Amino acid sequence: MPDQDTAEFRPAPERTSPTPWITLAALVCAMAAGAAWWFWLRPVAPAAAPAPVAAAPEALVAPPPAPEASGPQNLIDALAPPDAALPALAESDKRVTELLAELLGRDQLTMFVLTDGFVRRVVATVDNLGRAHAPSRMWPVQPTPQRFVVDGTGDAPTTVAAANAARYSAFLAFAEAVPMEPAVALYARLYPLFQQAYEELGYPKRYFNDRLVAVLDQLLLAPEPRGPLQVKLTPVNTEVPNLRPWVRYEYADPALEALPSGQKILLRMGPANEARAKALIRELRKRVATGELHLPPR
Template identity: 40%
Template structure:
């Protein structure tokens, strides 16, 4: 699977300050039972996934003879092989890359997927897609390996980001398109406890990673359609959009725009179907 896939300390400090203030009020108040505010309820997930079975189901033993009937019942066969338990997050790379290889093929995974910290890197990059670009070392994917294709525009510094750049993303988009979104959603749900653990270790304010994922996908689906070619200008070691409004867009949206309308359209359609499959698998919110 192509998992296209930032710590906050302020909230903890504010929470600690609130606790100290409440403690001081309790010491000065004669009847704390009536004066202290009630404990805030934990926020409920907006898109809660069903909890997967983390341990293999017990083997179904053959039925013994029924003495009262004087007969032996047929053994009950399990409907499917039980899934093995999930590994620890720190030991999950082999399992995660193996699952990706089953879906996308060994050659694709060997070429594109970094084999270390797969889940943690995916979580970190998802969290950045509606913000600024993360450092390359945090990406779960290897770089494209080809330079952008540009043409000179007039006599100034302006260049054209040409339509030929769409081909640089073809292999990745085709692999994504070949993976059924429902299958990807099932794999995601299977490994969700590890995604959630990686998210909690990241230390962000949003408590539930699946909520964050849905928000990011919705953000990407609203990416404006930009036709190739478009103008870019050199800035330090990068190429920026000449259109200031486009340059102010988030990293994830700019990634889709650089693919061209056709490739971006395929990616967005897959994301839309994947989102729907994930949402359909969620439990109803707690009352």
């Protein structure tokens, strides 16, 4: 990847108010995952919908940034040794694309993944999934097909259409087909590139794999809806007609709208898809969380 101003990938300031990496990206970004992140699917609408949900109180508030650590809590060396001769991060796209094509198949790679700046995209997206906003321009995956649809019309609150869940089916199938063990091993081999990209974001004394584990934990705490999620259009004070109203929806429930971006993406996917995504996230976490074995409650 040609050298570029990494400020584009830095997280936006936090608001004070109210897969292996490729699996997370495919979830994340889905979520992604992986990569991802998850986080995983690039949303067409900025947010998607709310109604009755069962949520742990801690799921409603993003955790504070991790303090500077004296060393990584989740060591990556136990997974696989890093490649001895990695290219420079700014020139890594070709090599990373070749390795991803070997792992996933070139057709699948082209269909689902954005390889330009892949390492930086994954790192920025994983970090942002635990924050209020995860800008879609940084995501490492292709956008989901079709547009976000609701059951009603006009400015009155309505519910997310059940048909939206189908938009994520192909991505979930892709993420579930990623061979977990080889993917995690490839992540470990390329890890110095991910760590460098994370340091470039402004975290010179923190560790990307620790951030990945923390975000996976947060995703597992996402609420699980018991019924259709209600959404409303974000008010716009302008006389200019909005030709793309489907990108203005947000959760009607303030508690859901205040969730971290990764949890809101999981909710938007629908209950069945969220369950499938969380199963993948748990499997990924078992492999990359080498520091301890505790898992968030189901």
